Amino acid sequence: MSLMTVFVAVLAIGAVAFFLGRQRALAQDDGGIKPHSRAHYHGWWAFLLATMPALLLLVVWGVGSNVYLESHVRSQLPQQSAESALANPALAASLTKSLANGLRRLDAQTATNPPATFSELQPLLATRGVALAPDTQDYMIPVAVDANRTQDWLSVIGAVLILIVSAGGAVLGLSQIQVRARARNNVEKLMLWGLLAASTIAILTTIGIILSMLFQTIHFFESVSFTNFFFGTVWDPRFAAAGSDSSEGQFGLIPLLAGTLYIALVAMLVAVPIGLMSAVYMSEYASPKVRAVVKPALELLAGIPTIVYGIFALVALGPFLRDLSAALAGGTSFIQAQSVLTAGLVMGVMLIPVVSSLSDDIITAVPRAMRDGSLGLGATRSETIKRVILPAALPGIVGAILLTASRAIGETMIVVLAAGVAAKLTLNPFEAMTTITVKIVNQLTGDLEFNSPQTLVAFALGITLFALTLVMNIFALYIVRKYREQYE
Amino acid sequence: MTDISMDGIAGTSARARRDIGLKRRYAAERRFRLYGVLAISVGLVFLAIMLVSIVSKGYTAFWQTTVTLPITFDAKVIDPSGKRATDPNVLIRANYPKLAENALIAKLGIDPGDKATVRKLKGFLSDGARAQLRTLVMADPSIIGTTRNVDILAAANIDSAFKGQIDLSVDESRRKVSDQQVAWMKQLAADGSLAEHFNKGLFTFGASSRPETSGMGVAIIGSLYMMGIVLLLALPIGVAASIYLEEFARKSRFTDLIEVNINNLAAVPSIVFGLLGLSVFINFLGLPRSASLVGGLVLTLMTLPTIIIATRAALAAVPPSIRSAALGLGASKMQMVFQHILPLAAPGILTGTIIGLARALGETAPLLLIGMVAFVADYPSTPLQPATALPVQIYMWANEAERAFVERMSGAIIILLVFLMAMNITAIVLRRRFERRW
């Protein structure tokens, strides 16, 4: 019985419990004592008792049996003996698992008694559309068969247990139904727990991000030194052939960090003045009619996915700047098609609506009394803005700029398409540089072997990026919050 | 100013018209305004240039050149050894392109014996003809031996040439279509059998190495799966979390921590979520690579903060008087929230959700890391099977060299933008329609 069937069965028991519960509660209401809770709450309580513990068990059983199966398979595989060509036990286990999965596609007869050698088995599997790695060894076949048998047993036992728990819950829930029973409070208490659980997802996500990257990063630093990564000025990871242990690459973070910051700087130089001026104009000058048109247009600009900006840089702006520079310099172009300038410009435009909407909020938070005070003294609008509003809004604007900078640093698609892949250290904005995000994508796309430093470095880069943006975000959010409190 | 009113008044401040630098100050005022207008124009002009650039490159992708040929399903070509009754593989492996080629030879009036000329026909029709004719025959083997008109895709280069995208004044050796092919193209166009049709394939085909038979079908389905998963997970979880934080939680260290977390997650680079997906969902939980399920989960985590922030704002905008009114009638807090507050906040929640979904739809970076850059030719029938997504498909086409792919890519961008625009406009309209001032 598959997990899905069990799941549906549990829900069915729950539904039955709901209807029975409601019926029973209705039947008990003889118009005498006023029932504490309305009938459907009794139904829901029975439903929850029938489903919640059972579903919890379902999840635990599902994960638990997988873990058990994994160790079961590993214990049956020969220890790195001479005959095993595979040095890596994890790889052997995963091959066995895919073999076991493949066997499930065969008819029951062959699946329990498959041919003894992989060379005989492979064509059988191939007719069912199962392609397996040629590394699969003969000795894995009995292990795979055994694994399948164990799995079957585990799921049958699990299903029975879960259904018993579910039915028990239903009976318990139904037996509790009485006129003065506080079914509503029970249901609501459980709902509250559900709400609380939902709100902790944010924390779990953060923990997940940190832990997942941290483990891989620690793994990475087992084969590459700290100094190589954090202070190295050369990035040359040299993809090693899968399985081989050579990790001769150079993993210097400095050129990537430099490229990231340089491109972000160019982008900010474009986005901050333009975005800020747009926000000022929109909030202080624009007539309602203009606002009604321009504001949605700017929102539209913000809604365009970054891949589109990246492609615009790649197919239109980059070549245009290259040809333009060629025309200016008379033949040889001094701006490369992929360059810091191209990526920075396009990213800057992408950030204009970000800066402008963040600072719009900040500027409109400056109390009207400030404007009136200044205008009442005979200041012009621009004097009021420059001398009163912007200084008053400065902390908030700094926060907004920081948040934008964090977006610029973490932006991926524009730089993947427009900045280039060459990890160079240069000050010339017309040349290509690369960024942390580009390298994360480069190291993790395509066929890869998971445990080599060449791929693990992506997690070290990721955690660096996360730490960088985390500090900026939290600082920015803190500033903005303090700023808002000031005027509340 | 008149002298009359000045008379006899002592001690007032200088009454004569003071010079307060009005001219200079108004010049500064005008300059400042101009900067504002310039700033906004830069943004709008860029938006216009970008849209024009993409649309001008991409609108042609919605038409595709096809050649209508009377194909004779010749049994001698399909099944030279006559074993199709016993061996099903015969129909699968038959030389279908030959059928199309024969039809073309007949149509153009070329001597089948003129091998040199016949060889030039290679690359005139798309290789997609094989699959197209095979599907026809497999669906109805009785058509073998008959002749029917079939619309066959022209090869990408012919398509480009027919759309006028290849400069025919360039020397023949330096362009991708030969003069002979152009002549044939014109001949077929003249009798109407070669023409542009609406490009259905762009929406239905999967991945292909040939531009004319590649499309976004798999990507659209993948994106739909992912949006469904995001909606199914992020909306209830997000609303539940917001309700807890806004209506039930007392301010404490713990809720502060959650708050900071949510605000920070909204600003975490999207690629980091990709790393999370790769190591948690794929490596740890063992979900399949390239599956829409994993993409959907990653995008759910990314979209949650947006939905939570929007929902909390919508809940906070419901005035306290409604809460007191509900509680005063003896509703429990839970009943108050679900029967009164939530319905009133629904438009705001919906708007936030649509905007969150639109962002998720356009998101690319995290999907690259979980293996959605994959060559997937077949429709995924479940979210567990390999699929791509719209923006990822665009990215993959961007990496192809052929210009016909650039056309498809731009067409795909147009489609993506239309989707996104429809969503955003819905959100804006909803907001305007249901905006309530308390």
Next chain:
Amino acid sequence: MNIMTETALESAVSDKMNGTPNETIKMRGQKVCVFYGEKQALFDVNLDVRENQVTALIGPSGCGKSTFLRCLNRMNDTIDAARVAGEITLDGEDIYDPRIDVVELRARVGMVFQKPNPFPKSIYENVAYGPRIHGLARNKPELDAIVESSLQRAGLFNEVKDRLHEPGTGLSGGQQQRLCIARAIAVSPEVILMDEPCSALDPIATARVEELIDELRQNYTIVIVTHSMQQAARVSQRTAMFHLGYLVEEGETDKMFTNPDDKRTQDYITGRFG
């Protein structure tokens, strides 16, 4: 500027002939109507403001007194939906004439607001703001002098002289309001409009500001909106009573409070409504 209405000319001439300078009409409103969108907030208000006197505008809330005040230096311009009809003159010039510059007007007709609104800058910078934007001081010593004398006149100098460079927002409410008055004085306006300047202050701070208003009368023409009739009686020479957008009665304060002509004024000052 030679545009003078006949009435202004006449009154100015008659003032001159009477030899009573404080009867000079500084500002005059004629048939002033104000609309906020569709809604009319003021109806045909005719009111004279006399030079070097304190004119108090009283009336129940929502009666239009603040609206009228804000017309006098065109602060209503900053509200999108507001529209003003009728004529308001300053020294005989129509201030809504397109040729009149609103910036210059506001430099001549300063304003103090209901809630103290010092800029988030230092005390010194708050006061120096007006002179700076208008270029009233040629150099730093001159600016210092203006700041000092303005603070002196606002009676704040002794309290803040040691902390001129600390933020103005750090002062107490009463001090903040006097800082705002000093800020207005620093521009050397001819008229100062005060919109319930004491409503956010405690009684002691209120007394201090009222004293100040009385002193300022020597040099400035003051129009004050107040909610409190006692305050109007204490500080003003003339009082105008507004009700539901109409000017009900206007005259010398003493007379208004002892022997009003209109029943509504009577009711209001005796506290029947308000």
